[in-house]
Amino acid sequence: MGKILMKGNEAIGEAGIRAGCLNYFAYPITPQSEVAEYLSHRMPEVGGVFLQGESEVAVGYMIFGAAACGERVFTTSSSPGISLMSEAISYIAGAQCPAVFVNIMRGGPGLGGILPSQADYFQATKGGGHGDYRLLVMAPASVQEAVEMVMMAFPLAEKYRNPVMILGDGLIGQMMEPVEFPENLKSEPSKKDDWATNGMDTRKSKKRNLVKSLFLDPVKLNENNLILKEKYERMKREEVRFEPYNTDSDYRILIVSYGTMSRVCRTAIDNLKAEGIDVGMIRPQTLFPFPEDAVFQAASKKSCGMALSIEMSMGQMVEDVERCVHGKCPVKWYGKCGGEVPTPEEIMDVVRSNLS
Amino acid sequence: MQSEVMFAGFGGQGILFSAKILAHAAMEQGYEVVWIPSYGPEMRGGTAYCMVVISDRPIGSPIVRNPQHLVAMNRPSLEKFAPVVKPGGVIMINSSLVQIGSGRKDVDELRVPVTDIANEIGSVKAANIVALGAFAARSMMVDFEILTESVKAEFAGKAKLIPLNMKALERGRQAASG
Numbered sequence: 001m002g003k004i005l006m007k008g009n010e011a012i013g014e015a016g017i018r019a020g021c022l023n024y025f026a027y028p029i030t031p032q033s034e035v036a037e038y039l040s041h042r043m044p045e046v047g048g049v050f051l052q053g054e055s056e057v058a059v060g061y062m063i064f065g066a067a068a069c070g071e072r073v074f075t076t077s078s079s080p081g082i083s084l085m086s087e088a089i090s091y092i093a094g095a096q097c098p099a100v101f102v103n104i105m106r107g108g109p110g111l112g113g114i115l116p117s118q119a120d121y122f123q124a125t126k127g128g129g130h131g132d133y134r135l136l137v138m139a140p141a142s143v144q145e146a147v148e149m150v151m152m153a154f155p156l157a158e159k160y161r162n163p164v165m166i167l168g169d170g171l172i173g174q175m176m177e178p179v180e181f182p183e184n185l186k187s188e189p190s191k192k193d194d195w196a197t198n199g200m201d202t203r204k205s206k207k208r209n210l211v212k213s214l215f216l217d218p219v220k221l222n223e224n225n226l227i228l229k230e231k232y233e234r235m236k237r238e239e240v241r242f243e244p245y246n247t248d249s250d251y252r253i254l255i256v257s258y259g260t261m262s263r264v265c266r267t268a269i270d271n272l273k274a275e276g277i278d279v280g281m282i283r284p285q286t287l288f289p290f291p292e293d294a295v296f297q298a299a300s301k302k303s304c305g306m307a308l309s310i311e312m313s314m315g316q317m318v319e320d321v322e323r324c325v326h327g328k329c330p331v332k333w334y335g336k337c338g339g340e341v342p343t344p345e346e347i348m349d350v351v352r353s354n355l356s
Numbered sequence: 357m358q359s360e361v362m363f364a365g366f367g368g369q370g371i372l373f374s375a376k377i378l379a380h381a382a383m384e385q386g387y388e389v390v391w392i393p394s395y396g397p398e399m400r401g402g403t404a405y406c407m408v409v410i411s412d413r414p415i416g417s418p419i420v421r422n423p424q425h426l427v428a429m430n431r432p433s434l435e436k437f438a439p440v441v442k443p444g445g446v447i448m449i450n451s452s453l454v455q456i457g458s459g460r461k462d463v464d465e466l467r468v469p470v471t472d473i474a475n476e477i478g479s480v481k482a483a484n485i486v487a488l489g490a491f492a493a494r495s496m497m498v499d500f501e502i503l504t505e506s507v508k509a510e511f512a513g514k515a516k517l518i519p520l521n522m523k524a525l526e527r528g529r530q531a532a533s534g
Binding site: 003005030031087114115149170171174175176177178260263264266267268270343345 | 376379380385388389390391392395415416417418419421467
């Protein structure tokens with residue numbers, strides 16, 4: 001099948017279906033509303049369920065309910081909506097259910113604005129909801145990559161019985177690019193009989209399954225947290241994804257950037273190379289687990305005198321970059337938010353000013 | 357080799373759609389393509405603009421400060437974007453609605469009364485396709501035959517509109533070469 005031109009939001013919706021997910025519950029919010037619009041007519045075509053909740057709070061628990069029953073399920077929203085869902089996300093993680101959340105970020109805090117932003121990095125990677133839980137967070141830099149990450153997200157959520165989040169920004173949702181839906185990323189839903197409340201008749205079992213996040217006995221709650229921790233440690237070993245760029249050169253500055261912002265940086269790096277200035281980049285594709293070792297190795301290169309975290313936020317990922325660079329070189333942040341996307345020219349100026 | 361065009365005008369003039377057809381044609385021609393709409397809190401009658409970037413290699417920044425070309429369907433769009441067009445680019449002006457020029461000596465300015473032409477052939481709604489035909493013929497950003505097929509493909513769901521839009525595209529091309 002040839003490539004088709006699709007808007008990011010519509011492609012994300014279609015990717016969910018191609019991944020074998022037939023349950024989508026959501027509430028519209030700019031800049032992700034086209035996912036819901038698209039799936040409102042597409043889901044019935046394939047025999048799936050499209051359901052618009054009365055609020056994001058309700059949607060979060062609808063997702064929990066379907067996931068607890070062993071169904072593949074996903075939702076999409078944008079920053080304020082994800083805040084409202086965060087309570088349910090914590091419950092889903094605590095109860096060890098698989099589900100996929102897509103956040104097409106807009107500027108905050110509060111209602112903020114509707115233009116692209118990366119200001120939910122902390123929310124996605126460090127918590128959002130309460131308690132000791134993590135999300136597996138993937139950050140696409142193109143519509144094609146958004147499709148692939150959505151398709152990968154379902155089996156990963158099932159592998160870990162944990163929510164997976166796709167963290168895109170408004171541009172990923174709004175722009176159109178040619179896409180294809182790789183056949184090899186289609187997956188069969190995993191067997192869930194040993195934990196899901198999918199009905200004792202259907203699984204011909206005498207064992208009752210119980211899905212819950214309440215453990216009043218402190219020993220049991222500690223045990224549950226240890227199980228979760230083991231899963232997050234396993235993610236760190238098995239799921240780290242990143243893309244290096246121009247790291248074979250003797251770069252004096254290392255950029256760490258993700259999503260749309262990393263594409264702007266790539267253009268800046270190409271232009272600077274033409275001027276004789278080498279800059280390397282690590283683009284994290286997973287934000288949790290963060291590519292700790294890759295950033296450390298890249299910052300440890302002899303030629304490298306500085307690491308720059310470039311983000312559409314007031315400095316969030318920079319804390320992970322600092323942690324991973326481990327003092328090998330100075331770490332600085334550059335960014336803008338509120339919907340302002342720094343241009344390649346601005347990034348070039350930042351690099352030049354840090355070299356002189 | 358990368359080139360960009362900004363389509364700009366009133367909301368409701370079909371700015372996003374004509375830009376999408378161009379992007380579609382570029383994709384069919386084998387280019388990498390990005391289509392980026394303005395998606396502010398806008399409404400019919402407000403401003404709408406849309407950038408199409410095409411390249412023979414993966415496209416880095418989807419945000420381009422200085423596009424190579426501009427299609428200005430109304431005066432505010434021309435005033436806003438004419439100063440940022442790269443030297444040597446095409447600035448296509450809808451002269452039915454815009455009486456002023458770009459004020460640029462270093463660009464290829466093309467004035468086409470696309471709204472009048474569209475009215476003449478039967479529907480003001482086809483003005484965007486007249487503009488697309490004129491712009492594509494002048495800039496040669498995409499192959500015109502492939503563009504023609506892309507217009508048909510994009511109107512496949514409303515096939516009865518294809519003849520009108522074929523005429524619109526052709527009249528645009530004639531105006532650009534006339």
